[in-house]
Amino acid sequence: xxxxxxxxxxxxxxxxxxxxxxxxxxxxxxxxxxxxxxxxxxxxxxxxxxxxxxxxxxxxxxxxxxxxxxxxxxxxxxxxxxxxxxxxxxxxxxxxxxxxxxxxxxxxxxxxxxxxxxxxxxxxxxxxxxxxxxxxxxxxxxxxxxxxxxxxxxxxxxxxxxxxxxxxxxxxxxxxxxxxxxxxxxxxxxxxxxxxxxxxxxxxxxxxxxxxxxxxxxxxxxxxxxxxxx
Amino acid sequence: xxxxxxxxxxxxxxxxxxxxxxxxxxxxxxxxxxxxxxxxxxxxxxxxxxxxxxxxxxxxxxxxxxxxxxxxxxxxxxxxxxxxxxxxxxxxxxxxxxxxxxxxxxxxxxx
Numbered sequence: 001x002x003x004x005x006x007x008x009x010x011x012x013x014x015x016x017x018x019x020x021x022x023x024x025x026x027x028x029x030x031x032x033x034x035x036x037x038x039x040x041x042x043x044x045x046x047x048x049x050x051x052x053x054x055x056x057x058x059x060x061x062x063x064x065x066x067x068x069x070x071x072x073x074x075x076x077x078x079x080x081x082x083x084x085x086x087x088x089x090x091x092x093x094x095x096x097x098x099x100x101x102x103x104x105x106x107x108x109x110x111x112x113x114x115x116x117x118x119x120x121x122x123x124x125x126x127x128x129x130x131x132x133x134x135x136x137x138x139x140x141x142x143x144x145x146x147x148x149x150x151x152x153x154x155x156x157x158x159x160x161x162x163x164x165x166x167x168x169x170x171x172x173x174x175x176x177x178x179x180x181x182x183x184x185x186x187x188x189x190x191x192x193x194x195x196x197x198x199x200x201x202x203x204x205x206x207x208x209x210x211x212x213x214x215x216x217x218x219x220x221x222x223x224x225x226x227x228x229x230x
Numbered sequence: 231x232x233x234x235x236x237x238x239x240x241x242x243x244x245x246x247x248x249x250x251x252x253x254x255x256x257x258x259x260x261x262x263x264x265x266x267x268x269x270x271x272x273x274x275x276x277x278x279x280x281x282x283x284x285x286x287x288x289x290x291x292x293x294x295x296x297x298x299x300x301x302x303x304x305x306x307x308x309x310x311x312x313x314x315x316x317x318x319x320x321x322x323x324x325x326x327x328x329x330x331x332x333x334x335x336x337x338x339x340x341x
Contacts, residue, residue, distance in 0.1 A: 007243070008243055008247070018306075022299075022303075025244070025248045025249075025251070025299075026299070028244050028248070029244075029251070029254075029291075029295060032241055032244070033288055033291065033292075036284070036287075036288075037284065037288070040280075040284050044280075044281075147317070
């Protein structure tokens with residue numbers, strides 16, 4: 001999860017998020033260079049002693065300051081589009097999970113092999129254990145096997161919500177009457193937090209998402225435990 | 231969670247935490263200083279020398295950054311392939327397919 005006053009991106013837990021971080025680095029370099037150029041241009045203009053009241057055009061400079069930004073835009077747009085299409089790639093998912101947004105909790109269904117369904121409510125402050133994150137912990141987490149391609153189908157039962165997990169680079173609107181598909185793959189074991197990202201009422205800020213990526217054996221044991229409890 | 235985590239932000243955070251960024255800017259500053267000074271020695275025009283400094287800085291940053299990031303991406307790809315190979319090896323250990331593969335590799339090594 002994010003540390004206090006964190007401004008940067010979270011550490012990546014999926015290949016897509018890694019690529020997003022690398023794209024962010026690429027664009028940040030371009031922006032820093034442009035900013036340096038602008039500051040320098042401002043200094044040069046302020047310190048310039050040239051005055052010509054009848055200056056109306058300059059064909060060479062106008063061509064230069066049109067072509068160079070166009071090239072910069074192409075340099076930024078090409079990797080951006082590649083990443084955009086990469087987020088939509090779904091490579092033979094081994095598991096499909098349905099996430100349904102309600103006011104104000106999430107419910108999940110694992111119906112590929114067994115019928116596992118559960119609701120995921122935020123833990124109130126009084127029920128938190130020492131070290132738990134306030135407003136982020138839930139009673140039932142989404143447990144996934146690590147290094148497994150998962151299809152996440154997101155929808156809602158009442159109003160529009162949004163299912164988000166920043167460290168996996170995931171965000172998808174949960175729209176009533178519509179199934180949105182997300183490709184999900186956790187590349188490391190861990191617990192990843194997110195929060196509803198579409199205003200949905202009074203408790204919009206209090207319906208978090210927690211994904212627990214575990215080894216396959218642990219996932220199988222969790223499935224057995226969930227079936228036994230049902 | 232450490233209290234000192236994530237205190238830097240903006241360009242400082244970028245330069246500290248991004249692979250290739252620190253060296254790019256260090257070489258850029260050096261290259262810009264050398265380029266600007268060389269232009270000044272050539273032309274004795276201070277104003278244009280500053281322009282040459284900025285252009286040299288930008289060019290040096292980009293000339294270091296692009297190959298460095300390309301090599302970083304290649305290393306990343308290789309490390310993913312090695313990880314995947316190790317995981318496949320662990321999963322396949324003890325199976326007939328793994329033994330066939332091991333014998334094929336031995337024959338390849340001998341020939």
